[in-house]
Amino acid sequence: MNANNINNNPISTDVVKYVAELSRLSLDEKDTITFQHQLARILEYIAQLNEVDTDSTPPTTHVLPTMKDVFREDVPGGSLSQKEALDAAPDSVRGFFRVPRVI
Amino acid sequence: MPMNGAGRQQSQQFVVLGESLKTGESMDKKGKYETVVGLEVHVQLATKTKVFCSCSTRFGAEPNTQVCPVCLGQPGVLPVLNKEAFMCSLKIAIALGCDIQESMKFDRKNYYYPDLPKNYQISQFDMPLAYAGEVRITLEDGQEKRIGITRAHMEEDAGKLIHDPGGMCSYVDLNRTGTPLLEIVSEPEIRSPEEAHEYLVALKRIIKYLGVSDCNMAEGSLRCDANISLREKGRSKLGSKVEIKNMNSFKAVRDALFYEEERQAEVLDEGGTIKQETRLWDEEKNVTSSMRAKEESHDYRYFPEPDLVPFDISPHLVQKIRDNLPELPAARRERFKKKYNLDWYDVGVLTSEKEIADFFESVTVLTEPRSACNWIKGEIMMHMNERSAGIFELNIEPGYLAKIICMVRDGIISNLAAKDVLRECIERGKDPADIVEQKGLLQVSDKGELELIVDEVITVNEKTVNDLKNGKENALGFLIGQVMRKTKGKANPKLTGEILRKKIKG
């Protein structure tokens, strides 16, 4: 796909901006165009599935059709220590993860 | 945040049904509008571990000490459903008379907020555990009303955020993340703040009877969001809906709905329109205020959770659970009425909480039901209110109350002394018989001793004695009172009356 496709791109820049907002991402104009192309390419790739004839295939909700009803018993197991839990976080204080203020 | 979602879209379809079931009159003052309320209740299930991992769900632990790679949402982990969480959910759905679905699956509900480490919540969208149940409530006029349940689905709880007032940061504790929840969505069939309150009381009672949640609103194990709209009476189309959050008690739900009912009526009366929005209840100021005007939050982009396999729920299992459900509030009320021959009001009080009903039944093993009922709804409940405690938190064994009741019945202690004994019993946990002995509360039933006291009373109350002689019967009560005073309430009133009568009237 090249830049000429922009006008008939199935994804509008408005859609890209909306999805970015839902994902709490801030994109500049250049990013928006980049992702517009990438998302279009992903959709195009997935659209290949439309070529498969599924008329006689029953709907499924999972890729493992025979595996069902997998449970675990209600028995406490190990948790991480507070230090282990917080170690990978960019910021923490007094046992809490610290994040930029949210409403 | 995890409070809204699929349920609301679902409930829209049932508007017509809600209309046809309309029973109560609108509560609004002018009578011009009808209030339409739907409630979303989240119940934390009383499991030992989280819904998809084996971290503990204990309340009040140090922050971020009950977390693991699964509930922290680290890459490459696999959630596995907690069997007990599933069974608890199933029990509630069955007790609410829901249609249990033959198969269910989990979905990802995507939104971005720091209390949700995966950036999605595992919930159920189009194949939930159950649809179409009901809760029956009693209206002010004694009428029973059915409030429909749209659906009940399982999901995981989010973490806890602490906001630094005025600061630049928020603090995140993920201990609660992954705690099992059942979300119960009502039909928009609630017609007043009072009905909403009754619905919550009845729902909580059923869940408590099942023993699958402590339903403690203060600790967050039961939470409620409300949707409210007004429409002109006689119209079937619903008005714009406002969602209210942040209500921490049943009373807060009722107050917030009252406020919102008035606010919306005012806006409509002035020719304005109601904005569809989420509003927060402010308990201190007693107002709701707009939280977010935009409807962006509805874009959850649900899709099936690929890490969890689907579940088949066999009718056989459903039947087995149904057969083994504990006695529910409605059934217990019926049985109490028949078995103990009490009136509906008393039965209502005794079955209002499972613990109270259990306590009552333990007491009646040893004593007469009518007195047990009177003592529980009088003195025992007074002590519960004084201490804001549950009946078993009073630390009085049912056997002790039974003993006190029997001592009164047998004339060993007076009714007045019995109240003191009960208080002592609750405060010190001692056997009532010991208290009676130590405090010298034994009722004076010795005829000789009483006669001496009666003689004294007769000597100093000449006028009243004459009144009694002349047929003024209420004079007797006064004289018995005088004997009581002299014996500090320990005189046997019946015997005292007999002696007085005999001595005066001969």
Ligand SMILES: [Zn+2]
């Ligand atoms: Zn965990």
